[in-house]
Structure formats: C-alpha cells, structure tokens
Amino acid sequence: MNELFEFLQKEGIDPGLLDGVKAFREKYPTEAENAARVPDPEYYYYGKKTWELALASILAGKNLLLAGPKATGKNVLSENLGALFGRPVWNVSFHINTDASYLVGTDTYDGSRVSFRPGPIWLCAEKGGFGILDEINMAKNEALAVLHAALDFRRSLDVPGYEKIDLRPETRFIATMNYGYAGTRDLNEALTSRFAVLDMPVISEENLQKLISRRYPGIRPKIRDQLVKLYGELERKAESAEISDSALDLRGLLDAIALMEQGLVSGDALGMCIVNKSFDTYERGLIRDVIAARIPADMQRRDVFDV
Ligand SMILES: Nc1ncnc2c1ncn2[C@@H]1O[C@H](COP(=O)(O)OP(=O)(O)OP(=O)(O)O)[C@@H](O)[C@H]1O
Ligand SMILES: [Mg+2]
Incomplete structure (x- = not known):
C-alpha cells in the first residue's frame, strides 16, 4: 500500500x-x-x-x-x-x-x-x-x-x-x-x-510509455515508442470508423510484447494479439499495414529487448 x-x-x-x-x-x-x-x-x-x-x-x-x-x-x-x-x-x-x-x-x-x-x-x-x-x-x-x-x-x-x-x-x-x-x-x-x-479514457501516450517501461523494463525505448504510436494510430482509426475497435485492445498490445519476450518474431506476436482479433479479411489487411509501417514483421527478441 x-x-x-x-x-x-x-x-x-x-x-x-x-x-x-x-x-x-x-x-x-x-x-x-x-x-x-x-x-x-x-x-x-x-x-x-x-x-x-x-x-x-x-x-x-x-x-x-x-x-x-x-x-x-x-x-x-x-x-x-x-x-x-x-x-x-x-x-x-x-x-x-x-x-x-x-x-x-x-x-x-x-x-x-x-x-x-x-x-x-x-x-x-x-x-x-x-x-x-x-x-x-x-x-x-x-x-x-x-x-x-x-x-x-x-x-x-x-x-x-x-x-x-x-x-x-x-x-x-x-x-x-x-x-x-x-x-x-x-x-x-x-x-x-x-x-x-x-x-474511462483510453490511456494517454505518455502514460502508455510509462506503463510499458514499468512492465517490460528490458524493452528498447525505440521499439516501445513505436508501439505507443502504433496504438495511438489504431485508436484514431477506430474513432474515425476506418476500422472497428476489435483490434484496438491494449491487452493485445501488452500480450504481444510478452510473446516477443518469449521469443516469437514480431509479426507472429502482433498477428495473434492484434491483427487476428478482427475477423474481417479486409480490415485485417488495413491493420497489418498500420503495423508494418512501424514494426517490421521479422524482428527477433534481441531486436526488441536489450538483454
Ligand atoms: N490507464 C491504465 N493504467 C494502467 N493499466 C491500464 C490502463 N489502461 C489499460 N491498462 C491495462 O490494460 C489491461 C486491461 O485492464 P483491465 O482488465 O482493468 O481493463 P477493463 O477496462 O476492465 O477491460 P474490459 O472492459 O475488457 O473488462 C491491463 O493490463 C491494464 O494494466
Ligand atoms: Mg474488466
């Protein structure tokens, strides 16, 4: 306490x-x-x-x-x-x-x-x-x-x-x-x-940065910041109804980091925890594009974490 x-x-x-x-x-x-x-x-x-x-x-x-x-x-x-x-x-x-x-x-x-x-x-x-x-x-x-x-x-x-x-x-x-x-x-x-x-507001970028750093102290700051921006972008797209809110899921983003820490490549981790939460093929494509602009799909654990 x-x-x-x-x-x-x-x-x-x-x-x-x-x-x-x-x-x-x-x-x-x-x-x-x-x-x-x-x-x-x-x-x-x-x-x-x-x-x-x-x-x-x-x-x-x-x-x-x-x-x-x-x-x-x-x-x-x-x-x-x-x-x-x-x-x-x-x-x-x-x-x-x-x-x-x-x-x-x-x-x-x-x-x-x-x-x-x-x-x-x-x-x-x-x-x-x-x-x-x-x-x-x-x-x-x-x-x-x-x-x-x-x-x-x-x-x-x-x-x-x-x-x-x-x-x-x-x-x-x-x-x-x-x-x-x-x-x-x-x-x-x-x-x-x-x-x-x-x-309840969606978490601010500044607070999301703090949250990720606290939960995953070993994450490279550059990657962390890209993930934060990615989340902000998904939020804006959901708000303007370009995509549904199925992929806008902070739990998913945090889970994806956990899977990368386990050794999954970024594309698989983000696929399972974000992209695949949409069950619409067209929308999946849009989400994949937003992600690809920030995080290459072939990043390994050592690219994402310091240790
Ligand atoms: N502002 C925030 N501060 C800390 N953690 C947050 C915040 N927003 C989301 N999270 C994180 O998101 C995840 C989900 O949190 P939680 O289960 O409390 O959400 P919820 O609003 O109850 O969701 P649901 O409506 O789906 O039940 C947790 O990992 C939590 O730490
Ligand atoms: Mg709840």
Missing part, C-alpha cells in the same frame, strides 16, 4: 485527496480477519485526472460506475482503489443469470438445519468491503432491483424473509460497464442514477 501511495504522489495526485485517503484509513483500519481480501495489486492504474475523480467520489461516500471501452483499466483501477483504501474486496461478475439470491444470500440446508449463506453484497455491507460489480449492465433489471436501497441514501439491504442490515459507513460499490464505439447493452436509469459515472 505504501508503494501505491508513493506512486500516486509521484503521479502528482492532489495532496488534499491523498490526505483524505489517509484519514479514511485511520478511521476505518483494515481488520485482521479481512486482510486477506485487501488486494495487493500487481499493476497500477495510470491517469491523474481519473484517479482524482475516483478518489473524490469515494471520499464523498459515493458509489462509482466506471464506464468505457475494453481494456481501459476499469478492473485495475477498481482493485487499486480497494488496495489504497485498505478495504476487503468482493468481486462479482454479472451475467444474464445473476439473481438477487446469489448477490445477497440464500438459505441452505446442511442436512440438519437451514442457515443463511450470505452473498457478496451482504458481506460487503457487513464487513465494510468494496464491492466490485463487474459488467453490471449484463444482468437483468429484476436482479439489480435488490441493490437500489444499498446504493442510495438508505444504505441498507432489506430482503423479504431475512433480517435488514445497514451498510457499514466504509462500504462502497464500484461498478464497471463496457461500451465501445459501437455502443453496448444499457444500464437502466434507476441504477445509473445511484452512481457517480466516470468515463
């Missing part, structure tokens, strides 16, 4: 907000029984403005909805927030069959008696957790209705047949929702209204 704190200071995050985080942590220290659920992030989220918006919302007691295209760091930021605030995290992946009893809890019979098995939302409420509601827009509205009272000023869970509990004051919910240039499945208004909505 100290390392993350130092990272944020170095990134120039408003010191007033960081003081707010410190005060929060002093007021709500991590309990030993929950410590194992506090994330220990492998990656840090880059983006000063986004950090500041997120910190201010959480300090103000709000729940956050992170909305944006794929691979813009929505989950990385959510986990980083759990780590920074020292809260245990419950991750819930929403899908079409997610139902209220899965979220809140359900009665189970162990052969001799019936007992209540709490679900992740219940545990967040009870233990002061951060609940990450991943891809929240994928669930059906009926399942989400159970969250309304938890997410607004009532801050409580009241499920017929069970006791009613109030959320601990430090409990927060961070939802994510993916939408691309081609739109997505919407989230209903009643739910959206209960979140502060943070539009």
